[in-house]
Amino acid sequence: MNHDRPDTLAHAPLGRESAYPDRYDAGLLYPIPRAANRAPLGIEEGKLPFVGEDEWHAFEVSWLNARGKPVVAVARFRLPADSPCLIESKSWKLYLNGFNQTRFASREQVIETLLGDLSRAAGAAVSVELFDVDDEALAPRRLPGECLDELDIEIRDYTPSPEHLIVGEGEIVEETLHSHLLKSNCPVTGQPDWGSVLIRYRGPRLDREGLLRYLIGYRQHQDFHEHCVEHIFTDLMARARPERLLVLARYVRRGGLDISPWRATPGERPPEPLRLARQ
Numbered sequence: 001m002n003h004d005r006p007d008t009l010a011h012a013p014l015g016r017e018s019a020y021p022d023r024y025d026a027g028l029l030y031p032i033p034r035a036a037n038r039a040p041l042g043i044e045e046g047k048l049p050f051v052g053e054d055e056w057h058a059f060e061v062s063w064l065n066a067r068g069k070p071v072v073a074v075a076r077f078r079l080p081a082d083s084p085c086l087i088e089s090k091s092w093k094l095y096l097n098g099f100n101q102t103r104f105a106s107r108e109q110v111i112e113t114l115l116g117d118l119s120r121a122a123g124a125a126v127s128v129e130l131f132d133v134d135d136e137a138l139a140p141r142r143l144p145g146e147c148l149d150e151l152d153i154e155i156r157d158y159t160p161s162p163e164h165l166i167v168g169e170g171e172i173v174e175e176t177l178h179s180h181l182l183k184s185n186c187p188v189t190g191q192p193d194w195g196s197v198l199i200r201y202r203g204p205r206l207d208r209e210g211l212l213r214y215l216i217g218y219r220q221h222q223d224f225h226e227h228c229v230e231h232i233f234t235d236l237m238a239r240a241r242p243e244r245l246l247v248l249a250r251y252v253r254r255g256g257l258d259i260s261p262w263r264a265t266p267g268e269r270p271p272e273p274l275r276l277a278r279q
Contacts, residue, residue: 021094024102024113029121030091033084037227041234045084050233052081052263054226056092057138057279060256061130063099063110071107074138075114076129081263083124086226093255140277143198143250145176148212155216160231164214165239166207172243176200177208179215182249187222195225195251196276197232200268203242225251226261233263244268250276 021028035045043049058075065071075096079086095117104110111128118126131138157164182195197215199206214235218228233247248262248270258279262270 021098022101024098025095026117026120028091028095028098029117030088031085031121031123032088034086034226035084037224038230041231043230043234048082049237050081050230050263051266051268052229052261054079054081054086055260055262057253057258057260057275058092058096058256059253059258060093061096061099064101064103066103066105068103072133073107073130074133074135076131077114077118078127079118079122080124080126081226081261083122083126085121085123086224087118087121089255089257089259093257096256137273138275140275140279141273143178143196143274143276144271145178145198145200148177148179148208148215149181151209151212153209153212155213157213157217158219160217160221160235161214162235162239164210164217165235166210167204167240168207169204171205172203173205174202175206177206177211179212181212181216182218182228184218184225184228185220185222187224190222191254193225193251193254194278195249196278197229198246198248198250198270199232199236200244200246200248201236201240201242202244203240206236206240225249225259229261229263246270248274250274250279252278 056077061075062070062072107130111130114128115126176198178196178198180196182197184193185191186193229247229249233245236242236245236247244265246262246264246268250260251258
């Protein structure tokens, strides 16, 4: 991580006109500290109330082999939620674009380069996998559990409102619920970010209509994908106090990248692999 550079949105490449490089340059990666967005949620660094990862897929990955012949792949990256920084998405795209006309001796050298650069930018170990573009591991699946989207409800509020999260008394349940109606907006450009969200919990029964109203409430909210998931997680923990909780969002790709953050109570993990058709 370059500590001499002010890692703020004011200086990020997102929302700015950028020249697309065709040579490798690790300096293009732009880290953004997570702490500033977590503070309003009452989340202290070093005392995270969750475990989790930010899973990225990159569909526009290419480089030249030792003889100058292009190689194409799909990459999967995982950043731990306890890394001090996330990596701004446009800078990530510019960085990957720099591989296009760069020669690498082997696939392993590409992976080693990605591992080193991304881990330094995030401030923690990042995992990297490369797949052939027709690898069956990338085949789409459906979200597990029950879909909330057919509930016939009236919506009047399009900002996150935790008061919509209503729980029953006494009965403890285990449920997996999901919705494809998640939409938030880029905090810099205002562009829409479309996604699906899965919630798996053990605790007092959540009112499903209220939960759907709450999730639709992100429709005019501006924030990064990662922080939207943390917002949902902290609101559910505060309002419902479940024994176990997993919140997973699968956002639609933009610029060849999709981001799928998940946050959970310790011991919980999402089902894998889990890519959706619209990603």
